[in-house]
Amino acid sequence: MHVRFPRHPARSLAPACALLSLALLLPSASAAPDASTAATPQPQPQEQPQQDAHARIEALISRMTVQEKAGQLSLYGPADIDTPNNPQAGWRNAQQETADVRAGRLTGLFNNAGLEGKRRLQQIAIKESRLGIPLIFGADVIHGFRTMFPMPLAEASSWEPALAERTARAAAVEATADGFRWTFAPMVDIARDARWGRGLEGVGEDVFLAKQFAAARVRGFQGTDLSRPDSMLATPKHFAAYGAAEGGLDYNVSDISERTLREVYLPPFRAALDAGALSVMSAFNEIGGVPSTANPALLTGVLRDEWKFRGFVVSDYTADEELVEHGYAANPREAAKQAFMAGTDVSMQSGLYMRYLPDLVASGEVPMARLDEAVRRVLRVKQKLGLLDDPMRGLDGLPAAQRPENPEFIALARESARRSIVMLKNDRMLLPLPKAGTKIALIGPFAEGTIDLMGAWSLFPGQSAPVGIDQGLRNALGPNSSVNVVRGSGIESALPGGIDAAVAAARDADVVLLAIGESQKMSGEARSRSDIGLPQAQQDLAEAVAATGKPVVVLLSNGRAMALKGAVRNARAILVTWFLGVQTGNAIADVVFGDFNPSGRLPVSFPQTAGQVPYYYGHKRTGRPSPESAPGTAFKTRYVDATNEALYPFGHGIGFSPVRYDSVELSSERMPLAGTLRVRATVTNTGSRDAEEVVQLYIAERAASVTRPVRELKGFRKLAIAPGASETVEFTLTADDLSFIGRDMKPTVEPGEFDLWVAPSAAGGIRKRFVLTRD
Numbered sequence: 001m002h003v004r005f006p007r008h009p010a011r012s013l014a015p016a017c018a019l020l021s022l023a024l025l026l027p028s029a030s031a032a033p034d035a036s037t038a039a040t041p042q043p044q045p046q047e048q049p050q051q052d053a054h055a056r057i058e059a060l061i062s063r064m065t066v067q068e069k070a071g072q073l074s075l076y077g078p079a080d081i082d083t084p085n086n087p088q089a090g091w092r093n094a095q096q097e098t099a100d101v102r103a104g105r106l107t108g109l110f111n112n113a114g115l116e117g118k119r120r121l122q123q124i125a126i127k128e129s130r131l132g133i134p135l136i137f138g139a140d141v142i143h144g145f146r147t148m149f150p151m152p153l154a155e156a157s158s159w160e161p162a163l164a165e166r167t168a169r170a171a172a173v174e175a176t177a178d179g180f181r182w183t184f185a186p187m188v189d190i191a192r193d194a195r196w197g198r199g200l201e202g203v204g205e206d207v208f209l210a211k212q213f214a215a216a217r218v219r220g221f222q223g224t225d226l227s228r229p230d231s232m233l234a235t236p237k238h239f240a241a242y243g244a245a246e247g248g249l250d251y252n253v254s255d256i257s258e259r260t261l262r263e264v265y266l267p268p269f270r271a272a273l274d275a276g277a278l279s280v281m282s283a284f285n286e287i288g289g290v291p292s293t294a295n296p297a298l299l300t301g302v303l304r305d306e307w308k309f310r311g312f313v314v315s316d317y318t319a320d321e322e323l324v325e326h327g328y329a330a331n332p333r334e335a336a337k338q339a340f341m342a343g344t345d346v347s348m349q350s351g352l353y354m355r356y357l358p359d360l361v362a363s364g365e366v367p368m369a370r371l372d373e374a375v376r377r378v379l380r381v382k383q384k385l386g387l388l389d390d391p392m393r394g395l396d397g398l399p400a401a402q403r404p405e406n407p408e409f410i411a412l413a414r415e416s417a418r419r420s421i422v423m424l425k426n427d428r429m430l431l432p433l434p435k436a437g438t439k440i441a442l443i444g445p446f447a448e449g450t451i452d453l454m455g456a457w458s459l460f461p462g463q464s465a466p467v468g469i470d471q472g473l474r475n476a477l478g479p480n481s482s483v484n485v486v487r488g489s490g491i492e493s494a495l496p497g498g499i500d501a502a503v504a505a506a507r508d509a510d511v512v513l514l515a516i517g518e519s520q521k522m523s524g525e526a527r528s529r530s531d532i533g534l535p536q537a538q539q540d541l542a543e544a545v546a547a548t549g550k551p552v553v554v555l556l557s558n559g560r561a562m563a564l565k566g567a568v569r570n571a572r573a574i575l576v577t578w579f580l581g582v583q584t585g586n587a588i589a590d591v592v593f594g595d596f597n598p599s600g601r602l603p604v605s606f607p608q609t610a611g612q613v614p615y616y617y618g619h620k621r622t623g624r625p626s627p628e629s630a631p632g633t634a635f636k637t638r639y640v641d642a643t644n645e646a647l648y649p650f651g652h653g654i655g656f657s658p659v660r661y662d663s664v665e666l667s668s669e670r671m672p673l674a675g676t677l678r679v680r681a682t683v684t685n686t687g688s689r690d691a692e693e694v695v696q697l698y699i700a701e702r703a704a705s706v707t708r709p710v711r712e713l714k715g716f717r718k719l720a721i722a723p724g725a726s727e728t729v730e731f732t733l734t735a736d737d738l739s740f741i742g743r744d745m746k747p748t749v750e751p752g753e754f755d756l757w758v759a760p761s762a763a764g765g766i767r768k769r770f771v772l773t774r775d
Contacts, residue, residue: 053380053383053388056383056388057376057379057380057383058376060131060133060379061372061375061376061379063131064104064131064375066357066358066361066362066368066371067103067104067105067354067358068104068105068130068131069357069371069372069374069375070105070353070354070357070358070371071100071103071104071105071106071107071354072104072107072133072375072378072379073107073340073345073346073347073353073357073374073375073378074105074106074107074346074347074351074353074354075106075107075108075109075110075138075314075346075347075348075349076092076097076100076106076109076110076348076349076351077091077109077110077111077112077349078097078109078110078111078112078113078117079091079092079093079094079096079097080093080094097109097121098121098124101121101124101125101128101129101135102124102125102128102129103129104125104129104130104131104133105354106135106354107135107136107346107378108135108136108137108138108182109121109135109137109138110137110138110139110140110182110184110348111138111139111140111459112137113460113461114399114461115178115179115395115397115398115399116399118137118179118395119179119392119395119396121135122134122135122391122392122395123392125391126391126392133379133382133388134382134387134388134391135391136181136182136233136382136385136387137179137180137181137182138180138181138182138183138184138233139175139180139182139183139184139459139460140183140184140185140457140459141171141172141175141180141183141184141185141221141232142184142185142187142201142456142457143155143167143171143455143457143581144167144170144171144174144413144581144582145171145174145175145178145180145400145460146174146400146403146405146460146462146463146464147170147171147174147405147406147409147410147412147413147463147581147582148413148454148458148463148466148581148582149167149170149171149412149413149416149417149581149582150416150417150420150455150578150579150580150581151200151201151455151456151457151559151578151579151581152164152186152187152200152201152202152203152213152217153199153200153201153202153203153204153559153560153578153603153604154200154417154420154455154578154579154580155167155213155416155420156202156203156204156209156213156603157419157420157421157422157576157578157600157601157602157603157653158416158419158420158599158600159209159600159601159603159694159716159718160419160718161212161213161215161216162216163415163416163419164213164216164217164220165216165217165219165220166220166412166416167220167412167413167416168185168186168216168217168218168219168220168221169220169221169223170406170408170409170412171183171220171221172220172221172222172223172230172231172232173230174400174406174409175232176229176230176231176232176394177230177394177397177400177403178394178399178400178460179394179395180232180394181231181232181233181385181387181394182232182233182235182279182385183221183232183233183234183235184235184237184281185201185217185221185234185235185237186202186213186214186217186218186221186234186236186237186272187201187202187236187237187238188202188203188210188213188214188236188237188268188269188271188272189201189202189237189238189240189241189242189243189265189268190202190203190204190205190206190207190210190243190244190264190265190268191204191205191243191604192205192243192244192614192615192616193243193244193245193247193248193613193614194248194532194560194561194562194563194604194607194610194613194614194615195247195248195249195528195529195530195532195560195610195613196243196245196248196249196250196528196560197250197522197523197524197525197526197527197528197529197559197560198242198243198250198524198525198527199243199523199559199560199604200455200456200523200524200559200560200578200579201456201457201524202243203268203603204602204603204604204650205603205604205605205616205617205618205650206603206616206617206618206650206713207263207264207267207268207618207712207713208712208713208714208715209603209713209716210267210268210271211267211268211270211271212271214236214268214269214271214272214275215271215272215274215275216275217234217272218234218236218272218275218276218277219275219276221233221234222234222275222276222277226276226278226384226385226386227384227385227386227389228386229386229393229394230394231385233277233278233279233381233385234272234276234277234278234279235277235279235280235281235314236268236269236272236273236277236280236281237280237281237283237316238281238282238283238284238285238292238316239269239280239281239282239283239292239298239299239303239313240261240265240266240269240283240287240292240298241254241256241261241265241283241285241287241292242254242283242284242285243265244256244260244265244285245285247528248528248529248613248614249528250525250526250527250528251284251285251526252285253285253286253287254285254286254287255287255288256287258745259706259741259745261287262741262745263740263741266302270307273307273309273311277311278310278311278312278381278384279311279312279313279314279381280303280309280311280312280313280314281313281314281315281316282295282299282313282314282315282316282319282344283316283319284316284319284322286326286328290328291319291322291323291326291328293315293316293319293320293322293323293339293342293344294320294323294328294329294335294338294339294342294344295342295343296341296342296343298342298343299313299342299343299344300342300343303343304343310377310380311377311381312345312346312374312377312378312381313343313344313345313346314344314345314346314348315339315344315346315347315348315350316348317348317349318348318349318350319339319348320335320336320339320340320344320347320350320352320353321335321350321352322335323335323338323339332350332352332355332356333352333356333359333360335352336352336353336355336356336357336360337356337360337365337366339352340353340357340360340366340370340374341366341370345374345377345378346374346378357371399461399462400460400461400462401461401462402462403462405464410582410583413581413582413583414583414586414587414590416581417580417581417583417584417586417587417588418587418588418590418591418596418598419599419600420578420580420587420600421575421576421577421578421580421587421588421591421598421600422575422576422598422600422601422602422652422653423573423574423575423576423591423598423600423653423654423655424574424575424576424602424606424648424652424653424654425571425572425573425574425654426572426573426654426656427572427573428572429656430511430551430553430572430573431553431573431575431591431592431594431656432591432592432593432594432656433511433553433592433593433594434593435476435477435593438482438510438511439482439484439508439509439510439511440473440482440483440484440509440510440511440512440513441483441484441486441502441505441506441508441509441511441512441513441550442469442470442473442483442484442485442486442513442515443485443486443487443488443502443505443506443512443513443514443515443541443545444487444488444489444514444515444516444538444541444555445487445488445489445490445491445515445516445538446469446491446515446516446517446555446557447468447469447470447485447486447487447513447515448468448469448470448485448487449465449466449467449468449469449470449471449585450466450468451465451466451520452491452518452519452520452557452579453466453468453469453557453579453580453581453584453585454466454520454579454581454582455520455523455524455559455578455579455581456520456521456523456524456525456527456559456579457524458520463582464582465582466580466581466582466583466584466585467582467583467584467585467586468584468585469513469515469555469584469585469588469589470483470485470585471585472584472585472586472587472588472589473513473585473588473589473592475585475586475589476586476589476590476592476593476595477593484505484508484509486498486501486502486505487502488501488502488541488545489502489537489538489540489541490537491518491519491522491535491537491538492519492535492537493537494537494540498541499540499541499544502541502544502545503544503545503547503548506545506548506550507548507550509550510550510551511550511551511552511553512545512548512550512551512552512553513553513555513592514541514542514545514552514553514554514555514568514571515555515557516534516538516541516542516554516555516556516557516568517534517538517555517556517557517558517562517577518557518558518559518560518562520579522559523558523559523560523579524559527559529560530610531610532560532561532562532563532607532610532613533562533563533564533565533610534562534564534568539565539566539567539568542554542566542567542568542571543566543567545567546566546567546570546571547567551572551573552567552571552572552573553571553572553573553574553575553592554568554571554573554574554575555575555577555588556568556574556575556576556577557577557578557579558576558577558578558579559578559579560604561602561604561605561606561607561615562606563606563607563608563609563610563612563647564606564647565609569647575588575591575592575598576600576602594656594689597655597656597657597689597690597691597692598653598654598655598656599653599655599692599693599694599718600653601651601652601653601694601761602648602649602650602651602652602653602761603650604616604650605617605646605648605649605650605762606646606647606648606649607646607647608642608643608645608646608647609642611639611642612639612642612644612646615646616650617646617649617650617651617710617711617762617763618709618710618711618712618713618762619709619710620707620708620709620710621707621708621710622637624636624637625637626638626643626644645763646763649761649762649763650761650762651694651696651713651759651760651761651762652760652761652762652763653694653761655689655691655692655693656687656689656691657685657686657687657688657689657690657691657721657723658685658686658687659683659684659685659686659687659691659693659721659760660683660684660686661681661682661683661758661759661760661765661766662682662683662684662726663681663682663766664679664680664681664682664756664758664766664768665679665680665681666678666679666680666756666768666770667679667680668770669769669770669771670770670771670773671733671770671771671772671773672772672773672774672775673735673749673751673772673773673774673775674735674775676732676733676734677732677733677770678730678731678732678733679697679730679731679732679733679756679758679768680728680729680730681695681728681729681730681731681758681766682726682727682728683695683719683721683726683727683728683729684721684724684725684726684727685721685722685723685724685725685726686724687723688723688724689723690720690721690722690723691720691721691723692718692719692720692721693718693719693721693760694716694717694718694719694760695716695717695718695719695729695758695760696713696715696716696757696758696759696760696761696762696765697713697714697715697716697731697756697757697758697759698711698712698713698714698756698757698759698762698765699711699712699714699733699737699738699754699755699756699757700712700754700755701738701740701750701752701753701754702752702753702754702755703752703753704740704750704752705742705743705748705750706740706741706742706743708740711757711762713762714731714733714737715731715733715737717729717731731758735749735772736749738754738772749772750772751771751772751773751774752771752772753769753770753771753772754769754770754771754772755767755768755769756768756769756770
């Protein structure tokens with residue numbers, strides 16, 4: 001998304017939204033603050049600090065010039081950094097940067113490396129600028145700072161929000177020690193098109209799962225008190241519907257209905273804000289003809305009027321300036337006005353606010369009250385971060401590169417990595433492999449240590465190289481290991497003699513571990529792919545190795561759901577290893593040799609072919625569904641060359657022990673509107689090893705005033721089950737779980753018949769029926 005450090009090429013950020021219908025401006029039933037956020041009288045000792053902070057902020061605003069106010073709304077990347085991949089806007093040299101800080105022409109910097117530079121600039125801000133307002137330093141802390149954890153999509157495969165909270169907390173501790181107090185994360189965009197490269201920064205295709213992870217990551221970054229030195233301001237992004245970009249093409253239009261926006265794309269943002277996030281990033285995309293950075297219905301109508309959001313909105317990288325390219329603004333001055341008046345408080349990188357807001361205020365086109373309110377929002381957040389009281393906090397330690405690695409964070413990285421691995425298949429129990437007496441051929445472009453295992457957004461200095469798969473296997477096997485490592489091919493091109501060497505290694509082995517997939521540069525921002533299969537060079541390698549007849553275990557490194565075919569699809573075992581971060585090799589070895597029983601589950605559906613995308617389990621019904629009993633029936637919703645099902649559905653994953661779903665019991669077949677329904681399920685481990693099973697609860701309403709998805713996830717539990725044992729899990733459904741956006745664009749609950757499944761994935765499971773009644 002943003003500027004990178006000198007040793008890496010630069011990035012740019014995210015999406016944008018659009019003009020919504022008039023109904024979107026109207027508060028909905030879900031907009032009412034819940035009891036925990038409603039205003040209630042507080043004892044005077046607790047009120048006094050807030051009153052003092054308010055008075056202090058108002059006093060500052062009363063003394064500020066219009067130029068200084070515009071400066072508090074202007075954010076830039078570091079000076080003297082050549083970033084050819086990003087728009088060349090707002091760049092300054094070090095002398096200009098220092099002058100801007102001294103004159104109060106910027107509110108902060110992002111992705112600026114090094115404590116020494118931050119200390120120097122902060123000292124200038126507080127001692128040499130007229131009002132002494134401190135800077136805020138932000139960064140793209142997406143999946144770690146020094147200790148790199150799995151990419152967010154990988155970590156979502158754990159189905160453990162508490163794990164994501166822990167890794168976000170660790171990342172915040174490391175980043176704040178390097179002076180950063182603001183992160184442009186978590187990304188909470190729903191992504192249902194595997195062609196879109198930025199899906200790896202989010203949680204996948206499901207709203208319920210995304211809400212849990214959005215809240216968890218905000219809690220992790222921000223901690224229990226934003227004023228603590230190790231707390232980072234979280235920024236859910238990209239508001240909104242960036243993940244719905246047409247064709248899976250980054251920065252593209254998102255042309256969706258208001259109902260889809262409200263039901264699918266907005267709820268994870270609401271969950272993040274309810275968890276305490278005080279900044280939001282606008283998106284690059286448009287919806288309905290209006291880019292989100294200039295969308296008042298979205299930024300003011302939803303955020304401010306409905307959700308009562310009291311933080312600030314920051315544009316994505318030059319997104320305000322890009323209103324001109326969108327064809328929405330005639331010139332940069334008009335773009336600044338439109339973005340600001342719509343509700344974008346802070347301009348990132350373009351410099352438009354500093355350049356045009358003073359004149360727009362002088363001409364009366366931007367009211368002074370609107371300018372003051374934006375500045376008030378920014379200063380209020382700086383105050384909550386403790387910067388107004390202690391501007392130098394987090395700036396007095398050793399730089400990240402000079403600090404020793406934290407062994408607890410390294411252990412957490414390994415735990416997170418192995419819990420993120422999903423085993424898709426394990427025919428005839430090929431895995432786990434015995435550590436003794438097995439000759440292994442490790443083949444593929446990812447077999448040896450490579451930075452690609454980190455995934456995108458590995459930006460910061462002091463990071464250790466990832467543990468390679470080859471090294472992880474040798475660590476597990478010891479000095480007498482028998483692992484023959486052969487690349488066989490490049491990531492996207494053949495190697496001279498590569499396949500011949502791979503075939504020879506396979507023939508000499510008992511089992512082949514095939515390390516294939518996507519490079520770091522094939523998933524991420526501006527990394528949309530029209531073909532979500534393997535590059536042909538790797539597919540050719542897989543076919544040749546499979547032809548030897550030796551059993552093959554696929555180790556798939558990837559940042560998206562992929563369309564698997566041929567020898568890869570038919571391999572005896574498949575592990576989705578995603579981009580796992582610094583402990584990749586050790587985590588994969590833990591699973592391959594059975595030191596850890598894989599417990600990950602897919603947060604995205606794997607389609608049978610690329611032609612099925614966008615593909616997601618919670619699709620709508622049609623009037624001509626293709627019957628499961630007769631898939632070839634003509635004049636139905638079907639493909640002529642494939643079934644409609646996923647190759648591997650959302651929620652799928654297996655462990656080393658088979659698990660059986662024995663029974664599902666409902667507390668009643670009728671649920672009153674004001675009551676609850678208890679669902680009890682019994683699950684049995686029929687194997688000889690411990691198991692962890694993610695038990696999933698889905699519902700579907702059979703008929704409603706608005707058509708409903710064929711299934712919706714409404715709960716999940718991760719159970720530890722001993723060999724031969726049975727465990728009982730209980731879910732409780734309320735009317736809120738059965739609500740949807742009605743014809744009036746407000747949440748509603750309608751009595752009627754519902755189907756319910758307790759299942760190991762979004763396909764199959766034990767099905768029950770109940771009726772929701774008015775009383």
